[in-house]
Amino acid sequence: MNKTKEKIFNAAIxxxxxxxxxKSTMDEIADKAGVAKGTLYYHFNSKDDILIFLIDEGLSLLKSQILEKINHMKNSAEKLREIIVVQSNFLFKYKDFVLILLSQLWGKEEIQNSFREKIYDYLKIIEDIIDExxxxxxxxxxxxxxxxxxxxGMISSLIIFQFRNNDVIDPEHIADSVIEYTFNGIHYRDKSL
Amino acid sequence: MNKTKEKIFNAAIxxxxxxxxxKSTMDEIADKAGVAKGTLYYHFNSKDDILIFLIDEGLSLLKSQILEKINHMKNSAEKLREIIVVQSNFLFKYKDFVLILLSQLWGKEEIQNSFREKIYDYLKIIEDIIDExxxxxxxxxxxxxxxxxxxxGMISSLIIFQFRNNDVIDPEHIADSVIEYTFNGIHYRDKSL
Amino acid sequence: MNKTKEKIFNAAIxxxxxxxxxKSTMDEIADKAGVAKGTLYYHFNSKDDILIFLIDEGLSLLKSQILEKINHMKNSAEKLREIIVVQSNFLFKYKDFVLILLSQLWGKEEIQNSFREKIYDYLKIIEDIIDExxxxxxxxxxxxxxxxxxxxGMISSLIIFQFRNNDVIDPEHIADSVIEYTFNGIHYRDKSL
Amino acid sequence: MNKTKEKIFNAAIxxxxxxxxxKSTMDEIADKAGVAKGTLYYHFNSKDDILIFLIDEGLSLLKSQILEKINHMKNSAEKLREIIVVQSNFLFKYKDFVLILLSQLWGKEEIQNSFREKIYDYLKIIEDIIDExxxxxxxxxxxxxxxxxxxxGMISSLIIFQFRNNDVIDPEHIADSVIEYTFNGIHYRDKSL
DNA sequence: TATGAATGAGGATTCATTCAT
DNA sequence: TATGAATGAATCCTCATTCAT
Structure with missing residues (x-):
């Protein structure tokens, strides 16, 4: 990604x-990027194309972060824990990207089908670990x-939790809670025994 | 809701x-509803207004369905189980509404803030039961x-699961799985003991 | 003019x-008049028709007021003076009507031609007195x-003067000034002689 | 004003x-200007904006014409005479503009208030000369x-006189008459003495 | 006489895209 | 590579008018 394309990428996010x-316009994106509108079309074929590029880049990053972390892990439970941690942190670090992604997953149009396909690829990683x-x-x-x-869905929707609490939340706390919840459920267990 | 407004409501969903x-146009909605475009504006102030009405009606229905069911329950764990069942069924019965709702929760504009506020109201019901x-x-x-x-988020995103499986899924199975997952977690427990 | 028509007339003005x-809508006029929109069409054929009725009524009133006053006058200079007084007072008493009239005199469409024709009728009264x-x-x-x-034009445009001075002006003063100006002009005359 | 904007300007007038x-539509203006409708919005923010631009340009032209003429005059009576001449000629040369201006002076909306403010600026020039x-x-x-x-008002409304006489009038004659009327009034003076 | 729900033609505005420079 | 003026199809919304009651 060269300098200009990166400026556009960031502005678009x-x-x-x-x-x-x-509701975003090519004018606004060009303005924010500090380039002329025509330049957008030099680097991307269309507005949709920008969105596709965004989603691809973002999901690639998430995937690579996860794979890098769990690569040399052996224990599958540990791997799942790590995924929760990475995905939680990703949620906060790239909140804007995640919002764009989440807003696009619910449509029935071709472009949204293609986005869901990409999500399925990501889910496959998790499924394989569950299998293990x-x-x-x-x-x-x-x-x-x-x-x-x-x-x-559980992890992603925590972004709603974040909205509700005006961004003052701790990713660590979230990751811990989700891990506990995921592995042990919410059922009360008498610890006095 | 009178006859005409209901026709518009259904067409809009x-x-x-x-x-x-x-990507939906007022023309299409009017066409589908079998009324003139102007009629839309006789019953709603704007396109946004239709969306707001949709969300309000849908969430009211979900809330009332849940409150009706758990009203005379005593056990809070039972109540949570019931909520999972009702919400799962709702997800499949009113899939179109749920898709519209989910697509609107991730924006930072005023209208989406207002939608999230309505979700918070719904979440309050669940929180109270958790407290209990x-x-x-x-x-x-x-x-x-x-x-x-x-x-x-967990339940809602199951709609993605539904997409992936081309709609051939069993709400009962989903509800059961989610209940099991929610209460006991995914941790393996040796049942031979 | 019966009760309902009068309510519409006043609301329209x-x-x-x-x-x-x-920029005025039939809805607004009906609202202001306290009748249903359909009622407007029972009393008038169209929106244009309301305007025509307004102009006719207003100009008739102005004409009749003037003719009544100058009817038994002999001196034509006195008559002109009286016209200035009446027209000035009319300007302030029926400011809203005058504004509507003035806004309509400058178009090239048929309806505006017809309004100008009515003004010409009014001007004829003045011309005849000038002749005398x-x-x-x-x-x-x-x-x-x-x-x-x-x-x-001179008298009418004084309504602009009125706007400028936030309505706090004295019709008497205006009439006197216009009379003086009209008859003697603004040329300085040495009164010491 | 670049080439395209000027085409739009002329078409709009x-x-x-x-x-x-x-009753004028953006389509008509675009057609007349020989540009696409979107081009109107590239050069102006809105239909209102075109009107505001028109009024501003026209009044600027009138003001500059007058100031240029009276700039090196000493006698204030001469200046007033000159203003009458210039304004009368302007009335005929830019009749279309004057009609647009006059049609906009009588409303109570914000945009018309702003137009009147601009007229007040123009009237100030005259007032200063009267003071002198x-x-x-x-x-x-x-x-x-x-x-x-x-x-x-007196001069402007002569455009009505022009309508009435189907445009066959002599600006010189008008200017002379208005000058005579303005300075000496209509009072009969015995010239035999 | 009066109502108001329904109409649909009409119009302002938006905006992704193109293309000559 | 980059620009930005120009385009025009698309779309939201308005509102005078109609008509069954």
Whole structure:
């Protein structure tokens, strides 16, 4: 990504997360990037193209961060814990990107189908780990597709929690809570025994 | 809601869930509803106004369905189970509405803030039950705001799971799995003992 | 004019003078009049028709007020003086009507041509008096059509003066000044002689 | 003003004077200007903005014409005469502009208030000269604000006279008559003495 | 006489995209 | 590579008018 394209990339994240994809205009993005509108079309084929590029870059980053971390781990439960941590941190570091992504997952149009396909690729990573965990008897038998969806939705929607609390929350706390919740559930267990 | 307004309401749900709010046009909605474009504006102030009305009606329905069910329940764990069941069923029965709702939760504009406020109201119901459950020692101590967000996100995102499986899924199965997951977590427990 | 029509008439004057004819809507006029929109169409054929009725009624009133006053006057200079007084007072008493009238005199469309024709009828009254005055050697020979136009424009535009001074002006003072100006001009005359 | 903006400017004057501001459409103006509708919005923010630009340009031109002429005059009576001449000629040369201006002076909306403010600026020029004239004992003491309004209205409304006579009038004749009328009034004076 | 729900033609405005420079 | 003036299809919204009651 050269200098100009990067300026556009950052401006697009900024503007689109602020106003939503459809309410963002090429003018605004160009303005924010400090380039002429025509320049956008030199680097991207269309407005949709910018969005696709954004999503691809963001998801690639998330995937690579996760794979890098869990690469040399052996224990699948540990891997899942790490994914929760990485995804939580990613949520806060790249909040604007995540907002754009989440706003695009619910449509029935072709472009949104393609975004969901990319999410499925990501979920596959999680599913594979769940599989491992089941095999290793670290994780209960379960519907792994269902679980990975739930897993993804649970963490992502925490961004709503973040809105509600005006951004003053601690990613560590979130990750810990989600790990506890995910592994042990909310059922009360008498610890006095 | 009179006859005409209801025709518009149904057409709007249909069109907007299909194409997304911003790609839906007033012409299409009017066409689908079988009324003239001007009639839309006789019953609603603006396109936004239709969306707001949709969200309000949908969330009211969900809330009333849940409150009706848990009204005469005593056990808070039972109540949470019921909420999972109702919300899961709602997800499948009113999939189109849920898609519209989910697509609107991630923006920073005033209208989306207002939608999130309405979600918070809904989450309050869940939080109160969690509180009860903690008091009754049926549920572990936890961050209830965080948990209710996670809870909502987990169930909602199952709609992605549904997309992935081309709609051939069983709401019962989903509800059961989510209940199991939520209460006991995914940690393997040796049942041979 | 029956009760309902009068309510509409007054509401129309009010709304149209406030927002201008084209920015006024039938809804607003009906609202202000306290009747249903359909009722407007029972009493008038169209929006234009309301405007025409307004102008006709207003100009008739002005004409009748003037004719009543100058009817038994003999001296044409006195008559002109009286016209200035009446027209000045009319300007302040029926300011809203005058504003509507003045806003309509400058177009090239058929309806505005018709309004100007009505103004010409009014100017004829003045011209005839000027004629008398010239014959009686009370008024200098002049282009009476030009003069009556100037005369009308001069008084009417005083409404601009009124705007500028936030309505706190004295019609008497205006009438006196215009009379003095009209008859003697602004040329300095040495009164010490 | 660049080439395209000038084309729009001329087209707007033409169309708006013909049909009135509110009955003129952006389509018509674009057509007449020989540009696409979007081009109008590249050069102006809105339809109102075109009107404001028109009024500003026209009044600037009138002011500069007058100031240029009276700049090196000493005698204030001469200056007033010159203003009458210039304004009369302007009336005929830029009849379309004057019609647009006059149609906009009578409303109570913000935009019309702003137009009147601009007229007040113009009237100030006249007032100052009246002041000078009074000081130099060339003009009788009078209410200069009232007089400048009357003065403006008198000349402007001659456009009605022009309508009435189907445009076949002589600006020279008008200017002469108005000068005579303004300075000496219409009172008969026995010249045989 | 009076109502007000429904209409639909009309108009202002937006904005992604193009292209000559 | 980069620009920005120009485009015009698309879209929201307005509002005078109609008509069944």
């Amino acid at each position: 900024d503007i689109i997360s602020q106003k939503g994809f459809y 965990g089941i095999e290793e008897k670290l994780i209960e038998k379960c519907d792994k597709k269902l679980l990975s969806s739930a897993f993804f | 249909d069109i907007i869930s299909q194409k997304g709010f911003y 459950g903690i008091e009754e020692k049926l549920i572990e101590k936890c961050d209830k705001k965080l948990l209710s967000s996670a809870f909502f | 009010d709304i149209i003078s406030q927002k201008g004819f084209y 005055g010239i014959e009686e050697k009370l008024i200098e020979k002049c282009d009476k059509k030009l003069l009556s136009s100037a005369f009308f | 033409d169309i708006i004077s013909q049909k009135g501001f509110y 004239g009074i000081e130099e004992k060339l003009i009788e003491k009078c209410d200069k604000k009232l007089l400048s309004s009357a003065f403006f």
